[in-house]
Amino acid sequence: MTTTSSTVGSTVVKRWRTLRWVLLALVVIVGVSAVSTYLTAPRPGGRMDPEATSPDGAHALVTLLEDRGVEVVTADDLAGVERSARPNSLLLVAPTPYFLDDDGLQRLKKVPGDVLLVEPVSRTRESLAPKIRTAAETSFGGEPNCDLREATRAGSAQLDLSDTYEAVDDDTMLTRCYDGALVRYREGGRTVTAVGTADFMTNSGLLQEGNAALAMNLAGARPRVIWYMPKQIEGESDGAASIMDLIPARVGWIVLQLCLVVAFVALWRGRRIGPLVAEDLPVVVRASETVEGRGRLYRSRRARDRAASALRTAVLQRALPRLGLGTGSDPASVVTTTAQRIRYEPNAIEYALFGPPPSDDAELVNLSRLLDDIERQVADS
Template identity: 65%
Template sequence: MTTTAIGPTLQKRWGGMKWVLLTLVAITVVSVATALLTTPNPGGRMEADSTSPDGANAIVTLLRDQGVDVVEAGSLADVENALTPGSLLLVAQTFYLVDDDALRTLAGLPGDRLLVEPVSRTREALAPGIRTADTTSFGGAPDCDLREAERAGDVEFGVSDTYEADDLALTSCYDGALIRYRADGRTVTVVGSADFMTNAGLLTDGNAALAMNLAGTRERLVWYAPQRVEGESDTSTSIMDLVPERIFWVILQLCLVVLLVAWWRGRRVGPLVAEDLPVVVRASETVEGRGRLYRSRRARDRAADALRTAALQRTLPRLGLGGQSPPAAIAQAVAHRTGGDPAAVGFWLFGPPPTTDDELVELSHQLDHIERQVAQS
C-alpha cells in the first residue's frame, strides 16, 4: 500500500486560504460599519437631526447632554402638543410659514419664543413692534448687559439682519443682531442669523456658547424648523425607491462570485517579495517641475488658484470654517483673527488672477503672510 502527500498539501493550502477568507470578511465588515457610522444624515437647514453643515444636530445634542428636553416638532400640530407655559419655542426656517392661520396659532401659544432669522411675516406675527434696521451686523463683541451674550463673548454671525423698535424696551446686542424684550408675560428673543447655530458655525469664536445660552434657558425646548410649507406632504422620491427589488439578489450573487474568485486566486498566493523603487523623486523636484510647466504656458491664473486653494485648506481648519463657507465670511473671519482689512484679505484670497510674474510672486508672499498671522494669532 502506497501513501501520498495529498493530505498535508491540501491542509497547507486550506490554511492559507482560510486566512485570505477571514481577511476579506474582516475588511467587508469594517467597511460596512464605517460607511454606516460615518455617512452624514442628510437634512435641511436648521433641521434638528441633520448632520450636514447647515443642520443643527450638534447644538441639539449638546443641549440634550446638558439636560434640556429638546422636542423636535415636524408640524404645527406637534408644536401645539409639546409646548407648555414654562417651555421655550424656537422657530427657524420661517419662510415656510406662509399661512396666516398657522402664524396666528403660533402667536397664541404659551411660553417664551426664540426667533432665528425670521422673515417679515413671521416677525410681525410673533414679535410685533420689531422692525429691521438699515444696518448689517457680522458679530463681534456683545456690547450689552444680556447675560447670555456676555458669557458667550465675541461671536461670528456671518451676515445678519439688525432690529430696532420705538415702543418696546429692547435689550440690543451685537449691533442689533440680537434683541430681547418682555411682552404679554413672555420673553421674546430675535436673532438675525442662523449661521452661528449650524453644525459648521458652532466652532467659530463664541458661537456654541451663545447658541447654548439662548436655546437652553428653559428645561424644555420645542424645536420647530419646518422644511416645507406647513401642511404640504413630502412627495420626494429617494434613489433607493428607484432601485428594483431583485437588484439586491444580484449584488449578493456578485459578492459570492468575488469570494469564489478570491478563493481560487488565494491558493496561488506566494510569499511577499520586497522590491526597491526604481526611481525616488524628491518632493521639491516635483514642485519645481510643476512650477516650470505653469511658467512655460504662462498659466498664472492656474498657479494663483493652486496657491490660494492650498492656503485656504491650511487656514480654514484654524478658523473653524468649512470648505462651503462663503468668501465674505472667510475674509471677515481672517480679518477678525489677524486685525487686517476684510477687503484686502478678500482681494488676496479671492481676487482676480495676477497678470504678471511679479504680481504672482507678491500674491504668494501675501498668502504666506496671512497664513503665518492666522497660525500665530
C-alpha cells in the same frame, strides 16, 4: 433500523451545534456593521436642519444641548409644536423656505412658552415679534454691549452680515445686543428673542470664537426646546413614494419563500460541518538531522558570527532561569553569578557568553564545547 436513525439524529445535532455558532457570528458581524454604518454615515439636510451633519446643518448644536441635559423636540408641523409646548419650554423657529399662512402664525402665537426667532422673515417677525422692526444698519458681530446674561456670558461672537432690529415704539423695553443683531423683550408673560442670522448656530459656525457659547445659551435657556422647522407647506404632502409603496403586497411573501428554499438547499447540498480530524505528518524528521542541516547552511555561507550568536543565545535562555536571573540581566551580573555557581574563570565565562565571534571553524568548535561544558555545570550545580 433503530441504530441508523440514532446515528442520523446524532449527526444532525452535531451539525446544528457547530452551525449555530457560525450563524450567531454572522448575525453579530452584520449587526455591528449596520450600526457603525448608520452612526458614521453623513446626514444631509437643509440649513439649520437639526438632523443634518452638513456645514449648514445644526446637528452639532442639538448634540451639545442634549449633552447639557436639555430636551430637544424636533417638530416639522404645527400639530407637533402644539403637542410638545409647555409653559417652561422654548419654541425655536428656524429659518425655512416654507412660509406659514396667517392661521398658522396665529396658532404659533398662542403656543405657551418663550420664543426664539432665528433669522426670521418679515411675515414671521411681524406676527410673532410685533414690537420690533428691521433697522437700517447691518451687524458684523463683536462685543455684546448689553446686560443680557446669555450674551455677556458668551462674550464676543461672530455674527457676520446679520440683520439688526430696533423697537417699533419707545414704550417697548427692548434689550439690544451686538449692535442690534440680538434683541429681546417681554410681552404677555413670555420672552421673545430674535437674532438676525443663523450662521453662528450651524455646524461650521460653531467653530468660530464665542458662537458655540452664544448658541447654547440662547437655545438652552429652558429645559425643553421645540425645534420647529417645517420641511413642506403646512397641510400638504410631499408626494414622494418609496420603492416599497410601489411593490405589490404579495411580492414580499414570494421573496421570503425563495429565501427559505435557498437556505434549505444550502443545508442539503452544503459541505458537512464536523469536528476537526487529526492527521499524521507524512514525514518525521529527527532533531539531529535538522541541527546538522542548519549547521551546514551556516558553514556554506561562512556565517560563524550567526552560528556563535545562536549557540550563546540558546545557552543563556536555558541557563539564566537556573541561575535565578531574568532575560534583561546585564552581562556583568550574568558572568559574576555564573562564576560563583560553577567556580569557573570569569574571563572564560565572559568570552564564552559575550565574547567576539570566532575567526575560524576550529575556534567555533572550541566555543561550542566551552558553552556545552558551562551549561552542564550550571545544570548540575
